[in-house]
Amino acid sequence: MSENVSNRQLERFPMYLTYLLSIEDKDLVYVSAPQIAQALGLNVEQVRKDLQAVSNKEGQPKQGRKITELIEDIKSFLGYDKPSDAIIVGVGHLGKAFMNFKGFASYGIDIVVGFDTDPEVYGRDINGKPIYPFSAIREVVKNTDIKIAILTVPLENAQEAADELIRIGIRGIWNFTAANIVTPDSVVVENMNLASSFAKFTYKLEELLKKEK
Amino acid sequence: MSENVSNRQLERFPMYLTYLLSIEDKDLVYVSAPQIAQALGLNVEQVRKDLQAVSNKEGQPKQGRKITELIEDIKSFLGYDKPSDAIIVGVGHLGKAFMNFKGFASYGIDIVVGFDTDPEVYGRDINGKPIYPFSAIREVVKNTDIKIAILTVPLENAQEAADELIRIGIRGIWNFTAANIVTPDSVVVENMNLASSFAKFTYKLEELLKKEK
DNA sequence: TAGATTGTTAATCGATTAACAATC
DNA sequence: TAGATTGTTAATCGATTAACAATC
Numbered sequence: 226m227s228e229n230v231s232n233r234q235l236e237r238f239p240m241y242l243t244y245l246l247s248i249e250d251k252d253l254v255y256v257s258a259p260q261i262a263q264a265l266g267l268n269v270e271q272v273r274k275d276l277q278a279v280s281n282k283e284g285q286p287k288q289g290r291k292i293t294e295l296i297e298d299i300k301s302f303l304g305y306d307k308p309s310d311a312i313i314v315g316v317g318h319l320g321k322a323f324m325n326f327k328g329f330a331s332y333g334i335d336i337v338v339g340f341d342t343d344p345e346v347y348g349r350d351i352n353g354k355p356i357y358p359f360s361a362i363r364e365v366v367k368n369t370d371i372k373i374a375i376l377t378v379p380l381e382n383a384q385e386a387a388d389e390l391i392r393i394g395i396r397g398i399w400n401f402t403a404a405n406i407v408t409p410d411s412v413v414v415e416n417m418n419l420a421s422s423f424a425k426f427t428y429k430l431e432e433l434l435k436k437e438k
Numbered sequence: 439m440s441e442n443v444s445n446r447q448l449e450r451f452p453m454y455l456t457y458l459l460s461i462e463d464k465d466l467v468y469v470s471a472p473q474i475a476q477a478l479g480l481n482v483e484q485v486r487k488d489l490q491a492v493s494n495k496e497g498q499p500k501q502g503r504k505i506t507e508l509i510e511d512i513k514s515f516l517g518y519d520k521p522s523d524a525i526i527v528g529v530g531h532l533g534k535a536f537m538n539f540k541g542f543a544s545y546g547i548d549i550v551v552g553f554d555t556d557p558e559v560y561g562r563d564i565n566g567k568p569i570y571p572f573s574a575i576r577e578v579v580k581n582t583d584i585k586i587a588i589l590t591v592p593l594e595n596a597q598e599a600a601d602e603l604i605r606i607g608i609r610g611i612w613n614f615t616a617a618n619i620v621t622p623d624s625v626v627v628e629n630m631n632l633a634s635s636f637a638k639f640t641y642k643l644e645e646l647l648k649k650e651k
Numbered sequence: 652t653a654g655a656t657t658g659t660t661a662a663t664c665g666a667t668t669a670a671c672a673a674t675c
Numbered sequence: 676t677a678g679a680t681t682g683t684t685a686a687t688c689g690a691t692t693a694a695c696a697a698t699c
Contacts, residue, residue, distance in 0.1 A: 231666070232638050239633035243593075243616050257680065265618050269680095270668060277682075286674045286681045303637050304644075318535035325531040328593070328616070332633045333640070372643070380456075380541070397643040399636065403456050403541070405478050413646055415639035419630070420452035420545045423612065424516050425445050426628035427546070430585070430610040431517075433626055444690070470656065482656095483692060490658075499657045499698045 234275050239332070240265060241275070242299045249292055257289030305333040310371045311399075313339040314386055315378030316346050316356050319401060323375060324351040336375070338365060359386075363393045372396040380404050447488050452545070453478060454488070455512045462505055470502030518546040523584045524612075526552040527599055528591030529559050529569050532614060536588060537564040549588070551578060572599075576606045585609040593617050 244264055245256065258273040265272075276290065279302040284290045300306055308330070313320045316339040323329070324339055339356040341347050347356045357365055374395045378386045383404030390398060397413045400406055403420055457477055458469065471486040478485075489503065492515040497503045513519055521543065526533045529552040536542070537552055552569040554560050560569045570578055587608045591599045596617035603611060610626045613619055616633055 230641065233666070235637040235641050236631070236634040239616065239631060239637055240618055243633075244618055259680075268668060270670095271666090273680090273682075274667090284681055287679050288675080289680070304640055309640065318538040322531035322535040328632070332636050334636060372647075396647065397639060399639055403452065405453055405457055411646070413639065413643045415635060415642065417630075417632070417635050418449070418452060419541070420456075421449040422628055422630050423545050423547060424448040424452055426610060426612055426626065427517055427522065428443065428448050429628065430626045433624070434585075434609065446690070472656075481692060484690090486656090486658075487691090497657055500655050501699080502656070 230278050234278060237267070237275055238279065238299050238303055241272075242296065242303070245292055245296050245299070249296065253292060255285070255288045255290065256292045256295065258284070260289070303333060305331065308333045308335040309373050310335050310337050310369065311373040311375055312337065312362075312366065312371055312395075314359070314362075314374050314376050314390065315382070316341040316351070317377060317379070320375075320377035321351060323377065324354055334373075337371070340365075359389075362389065366393055366395075373399065375399045375401065376406075377401050443491050447491060450480070450488055451492065451512050451516055454485075455509065455516070458505055458509050458512070462509065466505060468498070468501040468503065469505045469508065471497070473502070516546060518544065521546045521548040522586050523548050523550045523582065524586040524588055525550065525575075525579065525584055525608075527572070527575075527587050527589050527603065528595070529554040529564070530590060530592070533588075533590035534564060536590065537567055547586075550584070553578075572602075575602065579606050579608075586612065588612045588614065589619075590614045 241261060244261060248256065258276060259269050261267070262269040262272045276284065276295065279298050280290060280295065281298060282290070282294065311334050313324055313336055316324065320339060320341070324336055329336060336354060338354055339351065340359045340362050341356055342359045344358075347358045349356055372395060374390050374397070376383060376386060376390075376398050380402050383400070383402040384406050387398055387400075387406040387408060391408060391412055396411070397415070398406065398408065400414055400416045403418060406414060408414055454474060457474060461469065471489060472482050474480070475482040475485045489497065489508065492511050493503060493508065494511060495503070495507065524547050526537055526549055529537065533552060533554070537549055542549060549567060551567055552564065553572045553575050554569055555572045557571075560571045562569055585608060587603050587610070589596060589599060589603075589611050593615050596613070596615040597619050600611055600613075600619040600621060604621060604625055609624070610628070611619065611621065613627055613629045614632075616631060619627060621627055
């Protein structure tokens with residue numbers, strides 16, 4: 226159970242988990258690094274190192290690791306066993322989709338409330354979660370231990386919304402807008418940039434199609 | 439205008455573009471690498487190399503590059519000037535949000551139609567785009583030049599949906615499910631894994647909060 | 652001219668991959 | 676025992692960062 230884990234490793238752990246859960250109920254007890262590497266198209270040594278980073282026990286030569294234990298280790302490493310409360314800021318199409326999305330619960334995220342500036346939007350409930358006016362955000366968040374905001378406002382409002390989030394004590398912003406929001410060092414921003422992902426996607430696709438000609 | 443561009447660079451180009459568009463109408467003519475680096479919190483040399491990779495002209499010492507020209511260069515490099523048609527596969531909460539999302543148009547993506555297996559869902563229009571039964575996908579896609587599918591089905595249906603997409607000739611799958619979908623080499627998959635992003639996010643946040651104690 | 656920025660070439664850093672002895 | 680898998684140590688690779696001469 227090493228201490229320093231790279232971003233790339235962090236990206237892979239949920240992938241391992243998805244795979245392990247898919248083979249969990251198949252009467253198998255052990256899983257090995259080569260098996261995982263093969264299934265996910267990864268390098269064996271890489272998988273071994275990753276597993277070492279999250280696993281409490283050593284693997285058994287010739288067998289590997291117990292699937293159920295590995296699942297628990299990854300879940301606990303990723304904090305899925307103690308979900309974090311989060312708020313949705315901006316209940317447009319995407320914000321609404323997230324409030325409805327059941328999957329977040331299994332990623333350790335508990336969306337408790339949404340905020341929006343539009344009177345047509347706030348006042349209602351979505352999936353049992355209330356939507357309040359953005360102007361009430363300080364009032365609602367105080368006396369809670371909410372530290373995480375999911376930012377799904379329009380691009381042009383991203384920075385001002387982020388500024389307010391910082392003022393009210395939010396410590397982490399999961400940014401789904403294309404904005405390069407500027408924050409102090411006391412706040413963590415994780416960008417989920419659709420355009421960046423799409424740029425990689427089309428470049429790869431172009432290269433593939435070019436090769437065929 | 440170099441030939442080989444890394445994934446990391448591809449991720450950064452849309453960020454540059456967002457920044458450049460935000461300063462475009464401010465009576466400024468030139469922008470320099472140090473200015474961009476400062477604004478986006480990046481290394482100067484890195485920015486310089488990135489700009490060299492997409493720019494047709496050389497930058498001018500002491501001035502930098504013309505903002506409008508750089509914007510055009512990036513847009514053209516990313517293919518924003520010739521959008522690709524794409525289909526939405528799985529019109530749940532997320533698929534619906536994407537069909538409504540106006541921003542895709544400016545990323546070079548043109549969503550033309552959605553597919554779903556649920557009779558409650560297909561038959562209707564969203565944002566002027568029709569939704570057809572998934573069973574009709576071959577019929578609808580043939581005789582078009584659609585190569586890209588945006589996969590927003592539930593996790594457990596991801597692989598079978600992908601298999602059908604491959605059969606009907608889709609060449610690129612932008613995968614928003616957590617599934618590790620398996621495809622032949624003739625198909626490109628770009629994963630947009632929420633759980634991977636959230637894992638990086640919470641790890642960074644934990645480290646920050648730990649440091650404060 | 653002086654100085655900021657450029658492009659290029661070299662050094663550093665970190666992650667991935669390879670090699671190999673140890674173990675059940 | 677033989678062989679597959681393990682963990683560890685070393686080599687490779689690629690991207691980032693630093694250094695520096697060239698230019699307007």
